[in-house]
Amino acid sequence: MEHLHVKRLRAYIHDDIAPEERSNIEAHLDDCPDCFMEYLGLIDQWEPDLSLSEDFTDKTMEQWQTQAPKKHVRPSMTRKQTLLHYGVAAGLTIILMSTGVFQHMIEWTGKHDEPSGMPLTEKIMNSTNAWLDEMKEREGNE
Numbered sequence: 646m647e648h649l650h651v652k653r654l655r656a657y658i659h660d661d662i663a664p665e666e667r668s669n670i671e672a673h674l675d676d677c678p679d680c681f682m683e684y685l686g687l688i689d690q691w692e693p694d695l696s697l698s699e700d701f702t703d704k705t706m707e708q709w710q711t712q713a714p715k716k717h718v719r720p721s722m723t724r725k726q727t728l729l730h731y732g733v734a735a736g737l738t739i740i741l742m743s744t745g746v747f748q749h750m751i752e753w754t755g756k757h758d759e760p761s762g763m764p765l766t767e768k769i770m771n772s773t774n775a776w777l778d779e780m781k782e783r784e785g786n787e
């Protein structure tokens with residue numbers, strides 16, 4: 646399998662690619678933990694360019710609005726929902742990475758002998774959920 650070039654990932658993050666290219670990249674990110682980590686790293690480095698037009702912000706907001714609050718989930722929505730979840734997990738991951746909690750979670754996940762075929766994204770999701778549960782418990786104890 647050919648890995649994604651960093652330039653393509655950047656273009657993807659900047660939403661600067663053709664729709665079919667976008668789905669190719671998303672399919673690869675789903676399958677390839679290496680490129681997914683690379684992608685997370687790039688998001689981490691990425692700071693919104695303040696010189697970007699307002700149109701960009703509008704477009705982004707529009708995407709969130711069309712993707713987020715849908716009650717009637719058609720089968721074709723499932724994939725988008727999944728990607729949205731990945732997006733949320735990715736956001737949390739970045740926060741956790743920068744605070745060092747992520748490292749702790751990876752170690753923690755490693756101790757729990759999960760099926761080795763589990764995709765990294767799922768591991769991150771599980772770790773994130775476990776972390777959130779832990780936070781809730783702590784709140785409850787106080």
Ligand SMILES: [Zn+2]
Nearest residue numbers: 648649677680
């Ligand atoms: Zn790859």
